[in-house]
Amino acid sequence: MAGEPILQMIDGKNKILLFRELSKQATEDATKLVFQTEHTFSFSRELDRITTKDGTVIKVGELESEVGIEAIQAKRDPVSAFLRAAAIAGTKLEIWEVSVDEDLEEDGKFPAIYAQGYLDSWEGSAGAEDEAEISSNFIVELEPQFGMATITAGQQEAIQYAFEDTVASSENGGGGVEG
Numbered sequence: 257m258a259g260e261p262i263l264q265m266i267d268g269k270n271k272i273l274l275f276r277e278l279s280k281q282a283t284e285d286a287t288k289l290v291f292q293t294e295h296t297f298s299f300s301r302e303l304d305r306i307t308t309k310d311g312t313v314i315k316v317g318e319l320e321s322e323v324g325i326e327a328i329q330a331k332r333d334p335v336s337a338f339l340r341a342a343a344i345a346g347t348k349l350e351i352w353e354v355s356v357d358e359d360l361e362e363d364g365k366f367p368a369i370y371a372q373g374y375l376d377s378w379e380g381s382a383g384a385e386d387e388a389e390i391s392s393n394f395i396v397e398l399e400p401q402f403g404m405a406t407i408t409a410g411q412q413e414a415i416q417y418a419f420e421d422t423v424a425s426s427e428n429g430g431g432g433v434e435g
Contacts, residue, residue: 266357271295273325274352274411275339278372286352288414289335291328293389297353297369298322299400321371321396323351329380329388336390343378343392351394354405368405371396 273295274286302317330336342349353369360367373396382388 264359266355268294270357271353271355273323274354274405275335276350277338277342278348278350281350285408285411286350287335287338288411289325289327289339290330290333290414292325293328294324294326295353296324297400298324319399321400323353323371323394323396325390325392325394327390329382329390339375339392340378340390343375346374348372348374348397349394351396352405354407356407362404365404365406367402369400369402370405371398371400373397 272288273292274288276284276286299319299321301319304315304317306313306315327336339349341347349372351371351373355367357366371394373394375392376395377391377393379391380388381391
């Protein structure tokens with residue numbers, strides 16, 4: 257076992273979802289729904305057991321994939337409004353699940369799952385003692401693809417803001433941290 261890398265956990269907070277309307281591939285970057293709390297990217301297929309005189313054989317069905325999405329509602333969030341409108345209109349979307357863990361970054365790209373499909377639901381809940389939430393379900397068309405995705409500076413800012421100094425940014429050459 258000497259020389260083998262030590263495996264580490266992936267934090268769920270480091271897996272985010274990005275969305276884009278498929279028809280805007282050439283003109284818009286993907287955007288992040290803010291305050292994502294949980295999502296589940298599931299893969300399943302039906303397996304039919306057929307009993308024969310020689311024993312049981314399995315008939316394998318087609319792969320089905322979907323993404324369950326949950327988030328806290330944000331005031332005036334354009335991405336939430338865009339996704340709700342896409343669910344209502346039946347607009348075809350793109351979705352990425354991106355693992356934004358710095359340890360997994362390669363040449364400015366991060367491991368991702370990419371898929372195209374539709375939101376089949378959009379639900380907003382507003383409990384008296386809780387934050388207003390949304391939940392949705394993305395149904396994948398065909399098979400998801402695995403690869404590496406670029407995260408733009410704007411997307412990175414939506415994920416996490418950078419450290420800023422205590423002095424005005426014009427005083428220290430732009431803010432941030434030195435080093």
